[in-house]
Amino acid sequence: MAPQPVLLRNVAVFDDVARTFRRGLSVFCREGRIDRILAEPLSDVPAGALVIDGQGRFLVPGLIDCHVHLTSGGDPNELAAIRTEPLAIRAWKAERNAAATVRAGVTTVRDLGAADHLNIHLARAVDAGLLEGPRILAAGYGVTMTGGHGHGFIAVEADGPDDVRKKVREQLRAGAAAIKLFASGGVMTPGVDPRSPSFTLEELRAGVEEAHKAFRVVGAHAQATDGIKNAILAGVDSIEHGVWLDEEAVAMMVERGTYLVATLTAPWQIAHRGVEAGVPAYMVEKGWQVLESHEQSFRAAVRAGVRIAMGTDQGTPFNRPGENAQELLRMARLGLSNAAALLSATAWAADLLRLADRTGRIREGLDADLLLLDRDPLVDLAALAEPDAIRVILARGTIIRAALPLTTPEPEAP
Ligand SMILES: [Zn+2]
The missing domain is CATH 3.20.20.140 (Metal-dependent hydrolases)
Structure with a gap:
């Protein structure tokens, strides 16, 4: 069974090429994959998607x-x-x-x-x-x-x-x-x-x-x-x-x-x-x-x-x-x-591990293996070693941990 779609809103996404975080993005995960990475919050959140407001937190690959x-x-x-x-x-x-x-x-x-x-x-x-x-x-x-x-x-x-x-x-x-x-x-x-x-x-x-x-x-x-x-x-x-x-x-x-x-x-x-x-x-x-x-x-x-x-x-x-x-x-x-x-x-x-077409980076089409961190690991690497600092864990799109509110959007009025 495919995991429920998840929208991570307002997150800073780790860019493995520039070695920096790109702020203010939304990442939409569907059928276990990273479906879209967008510069604005999605206006058309599909019915049934869980929404997590990252409040600017730091998103890195699992x-x-x-x-x-x-x-x-x-x-x-x-x-x-x-x-x-x-x-x-x-x-x-x-x-x-x-x-x-x-x-x-x-x-x-x-x-x-x-x-x-x-x-x-x-x-x-x-x-x-x-x-x-x-x-x-x-x-x-x-x-x-x-x-x-x-x-x-x-x-x-x-x-x-x-x-x-x-x-x-x-x-x-x-x-x-x-x-x-x-x-x-x-x-x-x-x-x-x-x-x-x-x-x-x-x-x-x-x-x-x-x-x-x-x-x-x-x-x-x-x-x-x-x-x-x-x-x-x-x-x-x-x-x-x-x-x-x-x-x-x-x-x-x-x-x-x-x-x-x-x-x-x-x-x-x-x-x-x-x-x-x-x-x-x-x-x-x-x-x-x-x-x-x-x-x-x-x-x-x-x-x-x-x-x-x-x-x-x-x-x-x-x-x-x-x-x-x-x-x-x-x-x-x-x-x-x-x-x-x-x-x-x-x-x-x-x-x-010859898995670059599956995981290890935050790219559209790769599996949704993602961690949302309280702190910037480029400044403070311990953010990855303290379980409480990892607020959200997705493994192949399945929510393993979510220590932030999960909401489902109201259907829009016609
Ligand atoms: Zn060994």
């Missing part, structure tokens, strides 16, 4: 988080739960996480790895209107080398180019809308060193080729310098984490247009919450090991002009669904301008 795990809520040792909890319990938790995500204004996510293809099933349930949630591009399982990062919980193992191909094809067969490959070790898997590269260049090339043949975007978990370079050379669309970027890696990313999805929140929360909060000791140790280089690498990437797309790795310890926008504040603290931070979570993220 946020896009390019790296989440909706099957995890961010409890400090949820890894163990993935192995022991019944699938139904994990599914109900995922439903709760999806709702919390969209209610915070994140209207699109890419889910980069879940056991039992639960992220793919969750995406289908949201698309079918069974649950409230963001648009989900789900990778199914990630693909990792035998014993590599992610094995035993969010990744299946493969060795050799042919086996990588087969495992990627299996994700595609299951309905994956994105592909995740592991190019190095990481923080969350015991006994795996984040400084160690994993898949060979040939293995990564095979995986990327299969994904791109099927028009799917590829994200590579890559923390070690050599793993990052292998992934870039193999042609992945985004480097996830990018902890140890050297000058050469940064130059390669700029030259090839590879995106960085830094997920600064993930190791920060693991390291700073620590063992006292229940995070396993091996994770805390590795969190501190990566933290400083991670932040330096992000600064270097921003300075060099690497394409940035926002991703949190939501689901890692204390990286909670609905708190995704904290990543914007972290990126801004490390040198990204407020406008670039907003773009990294909207227009640029949509470009990475």
Whole structure:
């Protein structure tokens, strides 16, 4: 069923090209899409349309988080739960996480790895209107080398180019809308060193080729310098984490247009919450090991002009669904301008995810994924991170939140 038409009157609309707000506009949404953007209030509001007077508030596209795990809520040792909890319990938790995500204004996510293809099933349930949630591009399982990062919980193992191909094809067969490959070790898997590269260049090339043949975007978990370079050379669309970027890696990313999805929140929360909060000791140790280089690498990437797309790795310890926008504040603290931070979570993220014809910008014909903010995020980025400052949330035209009066206009006298 198509959502009810909505007219947002007297709003300042974010212009992603000029990087400013255009004031005094009206945006009319119909059948889930942005139907018209007009300089004056519509005189012919169609019968049945809901009208919201924005009183000059700030309209931005719904946020896009390019790296989440909706099957995890961010409890400090949820890894163990993935192995022991019944699938139904994990599914109900995922439903709760999806709702919390969209209610915070994140209207699109890419889910980069879940056991039992639960992220793919969750995406289908949201698309079918069974649950409230963001648009989900789900990778199914990630693909990792035998014993590599992610094995035993969010990744299946493969060795050799042919086996990588087969495992990627299996994700595609299951309905994956994105592909995740592991190019190095990481923080969350015991006994795996984040400084160690994993898949060979040939293995990564095979995986990327299969994904791109099927028009799917590829994200590579890559923390070690050599793993990052292998992934870039193999042609992945985004480097996830990018902890140890050297000058050469940064130059390669700029030259090839590879995106960085830094997920600064993930190791920060693991390291700073620590063992006292229940995070396993091996994770805390590795969190501190990566933290400083991670932040330096992000600064270097921003300075060099690497394409940035926002991703949190939501689901890692204390990286909670609905708190995704904290990543914007972290990126801004490390040198990204407020406008670039907003773009990294909207227009640029949509470009990475090949969704620019659906979402990420406020344009006629795109889906009505919209947030109405109390404050100007170009001045005060925290306006996106405080749930109360987000007055209206539309996801594909459906009203998720409306903390302003909704009216229906009187029919005009003949
Ligand atoms: Zn992840």
